């Protein structure tokens with residue numbers, strides 16, 4: 545599928561608003577309600593490929609559940625309890641440090657500038673350098689936040705002072721949340737609880753990307769972020785609290801994603817589409833600009849380690865559903881070359 549050029553679109557208020565499905569993670573952990581909520585999760589991920597989660601109660605990760613998994617209930621025993629959930633006030637801080645960074649003078653931000661010869665990390669005001677590339681209307685701060693030994697602190701702002709500490713704390717919560725969801729999707733398909741988590745592997749890569757879309761005088765001409773599907777396993781997105789801009793494509797129709805303060809939008813990425821043999825869909829999405837208001841979002845990308853081989857998990861290939869995807873490795877490294885061309889990298893993984 546080619547998206548290039550013609551596909552930029554303004555924030556067309558005539559587009560329908562997606563009634564973005566909500567999954568309640570607390571219901572997922574309760575013996576009475578988990579079967580029903582898991583079925584909802586399965587249905588949402590196979591249709592929309594994205595859903596929202598309201599912020600988690602303070603002690604979500606402390607509620608160490610519960611029962612063994614054969615009753616379709618998530619077993620949390622292996623999770624280390626941490627003392628806090630993800631409360632709205634903390635989410636505000638996570639967003640505030642990003643906004644403060646983007647508000648700094650260019651000279652200060654450029655201390656953390658990306659060096660494309662090294663990689664994608666750091667601050668940059670466009671995503672890729674392709675010559676024929678129509679640039680996106682975006683400023684980005686892209687940081688590898690895990691595993692520990694892959695972090696390059698020279699790209700991590702020291703201004704505002706609390707930036708590093710807050711992002712580290714946020715990252716730790718995202719790691720847990722992602723493990724939780726990887727287990728949940730195994731159960732949602734009636735498979736072994738750890739099948740996705742095992743395929744995802746250890747020492748997974750965590751990437752945090754702050755996206756700033758400045759006000760754009762001609763939103764009809766410039767796209768904030770061109771249509772793409774994420775190359776991740778899952779993406780955890782914190783949207784701007786006030787300014788809309790994210791849109792999702794389903795059945796050739798674009799839908800606006802509403803602003804939902806304090807909620808995460810969680811996207812299936814291509815690697816979960818591959819692991820689920822296409823049962824779960826990695827949705828195409830884009831961001832449009834606004835003529836008057838800037839918008840900031842924070843995306844956390846959770847990806848298997850580059851050495852990890854990723855293919856359909858046990859139980860998703862059968863006579864009724866033959867194998868549709870090859871085994872891939874270091875999928876992320878091909879991602880941006882496709883992004884630049886405006887084609888879908890997942891095509892290269894199809895059999």
Ligand SMILES: O=C(O)CCC(=O)C(=O)O
Nearest residue numbers: 753755774790831841843
């Ligand atoms: O800004 C957004 O809402 C979406 C960002 C996004 O899709 C991405 O960073 O991959």
Ligand SMILES: [Fe+2]
Nearest residue numbers: 772773774829
């Ligand atoms: Fe995305």
